[in-house]
Structures are given as C-alpha cells and as structure tokens.
Amino acid sequence: MTPMIRVMTDDDCAAVAEVRVRSWQYAYAGLVPQPYLDSMDVEQATDRLRGHFTAGAGTVTHLVAERNGAVVGWGCAGPGRDPDAAPGEAELYALYALPAHLSTGVGRALLAELVAGAEAAGHRAMRLWVLKGNARARRFYERAGFLPDGCEEPFEVGGAEVPEVRYARGLEAPRPSTGPVDIASAADQRRAPGSYSYTGRPAIALVRKGRPPSSIRTTPRRPGLLHSSSRYQSQSQFAAFAVTSSTSGSRTDTR
Numbered sequence: 001m002t003p004m005i006r007v008m009t010d011d012d013c014a015a016v017a018e019v020r021v022r023s024w025q026y027a028y029a030g031l032v033p034q035p036y037l038d039s040m041d042v043e044q045a046t047d048r049l050r051g052h053f054t055a056g057a058g059t060v061t062h063l064v065a066e067r068n069g070a071v072v073g074w075g076c077a078g079p080g081r082d083p084d085a086a087p088g089e090a091e092l093y094a095l096y097a098l099p100a101h102l103s104t105g106v107g108r109a110l111l112a113e114l115v116a117g118a119e120a121a122g123h124r125a126m127r128l129w130v131l132k133g134n135a136r137a138r139r140f141y142e143r144a145g146f147l148p149d150g151c152e153e154p155f156e157v158g159g160a161e162v163p164e165v166r167y168a169r170g171l172e173a174p175r176p177s178t179g180p181v182d183i184a185s186a187a188d189q190r191r192a193p194g195s196y197s198y199t200g201r202p203a204i205a206l207v208r209k210g211r212p213p214s215s216i217r218t219t220p221r222r223p224g225l226l227h228s229s230s231r232y233q234s235q236s237q238f239a240a241f242a243v244t245s246s247t248s249g250s251r252t253d254t255r
Contacts, residue, residue, distance in 0.1 A: 001067055003101075003109050008062035008074065013053060015071035016064060017045035023096040031133045036158025060093070063113055065106045073097040075110035077118060080127055082166075090118040090171070092128040111144055119171045126171055129153075132163040145169040 008016065021040045028037060053062065056078065065073035074096050080089035092114060097106040118126055128146065130137050146167040154161035 003065040003067055003073065003104075003106050005063055005065055005109050005113050008053070008064045008076075010050065010053065012064055012071055013050045014042070014046045016062075016074045017042050017049050019071060019074050019096050019098055020049070020094075021045050022098055026099040027134065027137070028131065031131050032162055033158035033160050061114065061117060063110055065097070065101075065110055067101070067106075072101040073106035073110055075107075075114050077114045077126070082127065085127070086125065088123055090121075090123040090126040092126055095128075107140060108144070115144075115171065119173075124171050124173070125168060127166055127168045129164045129166050132165050138165075138167075141167050 021042050024032070024040060025037045056062075060076055060078035062074070062076045064071045065075075074094065075092070076094045077090055077092045080086070080091045082091075085091070092111070095107055095110060095114075097104075097110075115126065126146075127149070128141065130141060132152065146169040148165050149168045151166040152163060153166075154163045156162075
C-alpha cells in the first residue's frame with residue numbers, strides 16, 4: 001500500500017517518538033551500545049520531541065508517513081547546521097520507518113517530499129549525517145543521489161564514540177512560482193492542503209537520521225536524534241521550507 005505523506009502535528013508526537021525509538025533499537029543494534037538502546041523510553045522521547053517540535057516551528061519541516069491511519073515513518077529537514085554550510089543550504093535531520101515497514105517505500109516517499117520542498121524553496125544542496133557502519137542506510141542514500149563528501153566525525157552515545165560520515169547531493173533549481181511555496185506544491189501534486197500521498201515506485205525505506213555537524217564542529221553534541229541548537233533554530237532563511245498544515249492552523253516544522 002502506498003504510504004500517505006502529510007505534515008506532522010503536535011498530536012503525532014507520541015507516534016513519532018515510537019517510530020524513532022523502535023527504529024534506533026532495530027537499526028543500531030551492534031552499532032550503538034546495547035544498554036543505551038535498551039534504556040530508550042518512548043514516553044521520555046515524546047516529551048523531548050514535543051519540546052523540539054514547538055521550538056523548531058518556522059524553520060524545520062516535519063513530515064509523517066501513514067498507512068491505514070497509523071504513523072509508520074517520519075522525516076524532517078531544515079537549515080544546514082554545520083559550521084561550513086553555505087548560506088541557505090538544506091540538511092536532512094531525520095528519516096525513520098518502523099522496522100515492519102522497511103523496504104516498502106516509506107523512506108523513499110518521505111525523502112522525495114523533503115527534497116522537493118527544499119528545491120522549491122531555492123536550496124541548491126542538501127547534506128545529512130549517517131552512521132559509518134550503517135551499510136543499509138548508506139546504500140539507500142547513495143541510490144537517492146547522495147554521496148560521501150569526505151567529512152567524518154564521531155559522536156558520543158552511551159559512553160562510546162560512534163563514527164558518522166557526511167553525505168551531500170545537489171538539488172535542482174526551483175520552478176518559477178507566483179505564490180507561497182510548500183512541499184505539496186513543490187512536488188507538483190494535486191492534494192488537499194496538509195495531506196498528500198507519494199506515488200513513486202517503492203524502494204528501500206530508511207531508518208535514518210541526518211545529524212549535525214561537520215568535522216570542524218567546535219561544540220559538543222548530545223546523543224539522540226533531536227539535537228537542540230540555537231544556531232539552527234535562529235536561521236530564518238529556511239522559513240520558506242516550512243509548511244502550513246490545515247489540521248493545526250499554524251506553521252509546523254521540526255527539530
């Protein structure tokens with residue numbers, strides 16, 4: 001069944017936290033210390049996500065994938081957070097699917113919409129960070145046009161340093177537009193506001209995150225997906241990438 005992609009709302013925080021926790025526990029087994037994965041708590045993740053979801057409003061775009069009315073995937077993107085990011089460069093912060101929905105088109109659908117939104121907003125490149133040992137994720141991104149750019153950096157999680165590598169890809173020039181840009185129009189699909197479905201062919205869905213920052217980062221980062229950063233929260237140049245949701249009545253973004 002083709003997943004429906006729509007804008008995330010505050011009501012989705014618990015379901016998205018479930019996606020994130022279960023994805024980490026499945027995808028990072030053997031890559032991240034097991035005690036850390038076992039200690040991950042959906043309720044705590046929900047509270048943390050809700051705080052970042054609210055703080056990121058206006059600068060970060062959150063999308064969820066649904067099947068049969070249930071959230072089965074989540075992706076988010078926003079301004080580049082690396083110290084060497086070019087002005088207006090986009091970054092994929094997160095891309096996750098429940099383990100049972102891997103290789104069913106969920107990851108590809110979310111990524112396609114986020115890339116289309118970034119292109120329509122005028123961004124000419126997108127970066128992401130992925131665990132060096134996550135071969136499945138790296139193959140997925142390479143098939144989507146991302147390639148490693150040579151930057152590598154460890155991040156601390158559960159008392160261990162886990163290496164990450166940075167990937168990047170160019171984006172197409174935006175089409176001429178006479179009105180506000182949103183992800184739905186960027187994908188050139190006719191759907192109800194705040195709700196849209198992806199009709200491309202299924203490919204490997206990915207449980208992955210894009211993570212700050214580059215090899216020249218000078219501030220520490222905390223383990224976990226939702227990385228709080230006043231630097232990215234204050235970057236208003238990415239506001240055009242935010243989406244107005246018909247269900248919430250206000251602009252919703254991400255982390």
